Amino acid sequence: xxxxxxxxxxxxxxxxxxxxxxxxxxxxxxxxxxxxxxxxxxxxxxxxxxxxxxxxxxxxxxxxxxxxxxxxxxxxxxxxxxxxxxxxxxxxxxxxxxxxxxxxxxxxxxxxxxxxxxxxxxxxxxxxxxxxxxxxxxxxxxxxxxxxxxxxxxxxxxxxxxxxxxxxxxxxxxxxxxxxxxxxxxxxxxxxxxxxxxxxxxxxxxxxxxxxxxxxxxxxxxxxxxxxxxxxxxxxxxxxxxxxxxxxxxxxxxxxxxxxxxxxxxxxxxxxxxxxxxxxxxxxxxxxxxxxxxxxxxxxxxxxxxxxxxxxxxxxxxxx
Amino acid sequence: xxxxxxxxxxxxxxxxxxxxxxxxxxxxxxxxxxxxxxxxxxxxxxxxxxxxxxxxxxxxxxxxxxxxxxxxxxxxxxxxxxxxxxxxxxxxxxxxxxxxxxxxxxxxxxxxxxxxxxxxxxxxxxxxxxxxxxxxxxxxxxxxxxxxxxxxxxxxxxxxxxxxxxxxxxxxxxxxxxxxxxxxxxxxxxxxxxxxxxxxxxxxxxxxxxxxxxxxxxxxxxxxxxxxxxxxxxxxxxxxxxxxxxxxxxxxxxxxxxxxxxxxxxxxxxxxxxxxxxxxxxxxxxxxxxxxxxxxxxxxxxxxxxxxxxxxxxxxxxxxxxxxxxx
Numbered sequence: 079x080x081x082x083x084x085x086x087x088x089x090x091x092x093x094x095x096x097x098x099x100x101x102x103x104x105x106x107x108x109x110x111x112x113x114x115x116x117x118x119x120x121x122x123x124x125x126x127x128x129x130x131x132x133x134x135x136x137x138x139x140x141x142x143x144x145x146x147x148x149x150x151x152x153x154x155x156x157x158x159x160x161x162x163x164x165x166x167x168x169x170x171x172x173x174x175x176x177x178x179x180x181x182x183x184x185x186x187x188x189x190x191x192x193x194x195x196x197x198x199x200x201x202x203x204x205x206x207x208x209x210x211x212x213x214x215x216x217x218x219x220x221x222x223x224x225x226x227x228x229x230x231x232x233x234x235x236x237x238x239x240x241x242x243x244x245x246x247x248x249x250x251x252x253x254x255x256x257x258x259x260x261x262x263x264x265x266x267x268x269x270x271x272x273x274x275x276x277x278x279x280x281x282x283x284x285x286x287x288x289x290x291x292x293x294x295x296x297x298x299x300x301x302x303x304x305x306x307x308x309x310x311x312x313x314x315x316x317x318x319x320x321x322x323x324x325x326x327x328x329x330x331x332x333x334x335x336x337x338x339x340x341x342x343x344x345x346x347x348x349x350x351x352x353x354x355x356x357x358x359x360x361x362x363x364x365x366x367x368x369x370x371x372x373x374x375x376x377x378x379x380x381x382x383x384x385x386x387x388x389x390x391x392x393x394x395x396x397x398x
Numbered sequence: 399x400x401x402x403x404x405x406x407x408x409x410x411x412x413x414x415x416x417x418x419x420x421x422x423x424x425x426x427x428x429x430x431x432x433x434x435x436x437x438x439x440x441x442x443x444x445x446x447x448x449x450x451x452x453x454x455x456x457x458x459x460x461x462x463x464x465x466x467x468x469x470x471x472x473x474x475x476x477x478x479x480x481x482x483x484x485x486x487x488x489x490x491x492x493x494x495x496x497x498x499x500x501x502x503x504x505x506x507x508x509x510x511x512x513x514x515x516x517x518x519x520x521x522x523x524x525x526x527x528x529x530x531x532x533x534x535x536x537x538x539x540x541x542x543x544x545x546x547x548x549x550x551x552x553x554x555x556x557x558x559x560x561x562x563x564x565x566x567x568x569x570x571x572x573x574x575x576x577x578x579x580x581x582x583x584x585x586x587x588x589x590x591x592x593x594x595x596x597x598x599x600x601x602x603x604x605x606x607x608x609x610x611x612x613x614x615x616x617x618x619x620x621x622x623x624x625x626x627x628x629x630x631x632x633x634x635x636x637x638x639x640x641x642x643x644x645x646x647x648x649x650x651x652x653x654x655x656x657x658x659x660x661x662x663x664x665x666x667x668x669x670x671x672x673x674x675x676x677x678x679x680x681x682x683x684x685x686x687x688x689x690x691x692x693x694x695x696x697x698x699x700x701x702x703x704x705x706x707x708x709x710x711x712x713x714x715x716x717x718x719x720x721x722x723x724x725x
Contacts, residue, residue, distance in 0.1 A: 354627065
């Protein structure tokens with residue numbers, strides 16, 4: 079059933095001229111899927127096999143390792159990357175296409191393609207696999223009539239080599255595809271993800287609890303963690319690894335102003351003294367430092383950066 | 399948990415002396431900030447240093463310059479295959495006139511000893527030097543002599559040539575606090591080297607402090623505060639070189655031998671030295687990270703598998719520093 083839905087979707091999207099287009103995608107999402115143009119062909123009839131990867135503009139271009147096309151002859155292949163259009167957030171669509179010709183009849187499978195991509199949240203390289211695809215290859219005599227130039231398989235079906243039954247089947251698949259397609263935006267149009275700045279400020283607010291127990295080391299530990307986690311997700315910096323000097327240098331390159339960086343440096347150094355040297359800042363200094371760090375995070379809202387968000391589909395299974 | 403805030407102030411004052419040494423040596427040494435920093439750290443923390451780099455990178459010049467800046471007694475030993483232990487530590491000589499043996503001290507009796515191309519001498523010579531480094535005393539004809547303080551051995555080795563060399567065993571390499579990699583200068587630095595050293599008159603330096611000042615500085619460094627959280631962080635880093643899987647690191651197959659407890663000791667001492675050089679009276683995780691490569695690179699022995707994949711101990715250290723949780 080899932081396969082029929084997918085075929086219906088493919089057919090629908092092909093008819094709409096946007097095979098593989100996604101309706102909505104956040105910058106921190108990477109999705110990948112394999113699509114077969116048809117699920118039934120005659121022996122020797124070409125069929126298109128497509129891998130589509132959607133990824134945010136800040137991520138590295140994905141690498142696709144194709145499956146072994148054991149029972150197919152590869153007639154040609156092509157790849158290209160295009161900018162998305164009409165999306166909430168800009169992202170890129172990488173498409174790799176193979177034109178395959180089955181070399182034997184039966185229920186054939188095309189194995190998983192391996193997709194290597196950069197995880198937008200952690201920046202690490204990850205690998206994923208696409209779903210296995212299946213194709214029924216009939217002997218040439220029992221297959222649908224060969225394609226005439228300029229006709230699509232849908233059109234051939236409508237003219238009825240196997241009759242109205244096949245046409246009705248395709249129509250049903252198209253309808254299912256339409257339903258599926260309409261369902262996608264609703265799922266994708268989830269509650270807008272919380273901005274990294276808001277999450278960081280919430281973490282900073284939670285740190286204030288430590289002040290009530292007068293544990294300054296824990297308070298500054300929590301503040302620093304909140305700040306560094308924010309820098310890591312928002313600007314894809316290895317903030318927990320970089321030294322303070324290197325971190326400030328990198329932040330200067332991201333567009334933060336000199337006074338904002340100076341305030342951050344003061345905060346980091348005082349926090350270190352409180353954490354590792356038993357330094358007890360005065361009450362007004364504590365407040366000033368808290369203002370400094372929240373002000374710095376607020377300043378990050380207007381800057382271009384990695385803009386990672388918390389939710390990212392682990393795999394493409396949800397598309398099935 | 400307390401920190402001596404007076405020490406914080408004192409550290410800032412004393413780091414001025416250090417700055418003077420750096421400024422003075424910069425008159426002669428162009429670039430090589432990591433090597434100069436490593437040399438100063440070794441001097442201040444009583445840690446011996448292994449310098450690794452191809453010939454002609456100012457290793458010897460740097461050490462001589464440093465000695466002049468601090469008015470220290472300097473000696474250079476060129477290690478060769480026919481060198482004997484007595485050529486280093488000294489020997490007793492029979493005086494025919496007085497019919498007595500007199501002790502002739504070797505070049506190891508100096509404040510700063512440069513052991514040039516240490517891997518060119520036989521194992522017994524290397525071990526004679528390394529024993530003196532560890533015990534800071536030598537015995538000649540049954541008489542024990544304490545070595546003067548400060549006592550710092552700087553050994554050099556050329557990583558490219560292996561013919562006619564005797565590699566230092568891991569146990570002996572472990573005695574060096576730092577292994578500092580000396581790289582080529584940048585084109586701009588090399589241009590400046592031409593300007594300074596091709597005029598027929600080489601630049602010179604003058605003394606800016608005494609060995610006593612260095613001793614006083616050392617005492618200050620010993621008093622630098624290090625929190626238990628930092629000590630735990632150091633132990634975690636060292637432990638991660640032996641059991642990386644405990645920290646979620648999948649690099650066990652890349653490590654043949656992890657770092658010894660001496661690594662933890664030197665990470666602690668080195669971090670204190672770094673804190674001092676930054677003008678602080680307490681240690682932060684940044685100090686540990688700053689010295690981690692120099693302390694660990696010769697203590698982690700990578701496996702054949704890692705070598706085959708051209709993965710060096712540097713890469714292993716990077717992974718560990720990225721993974722071990724910072725306090």
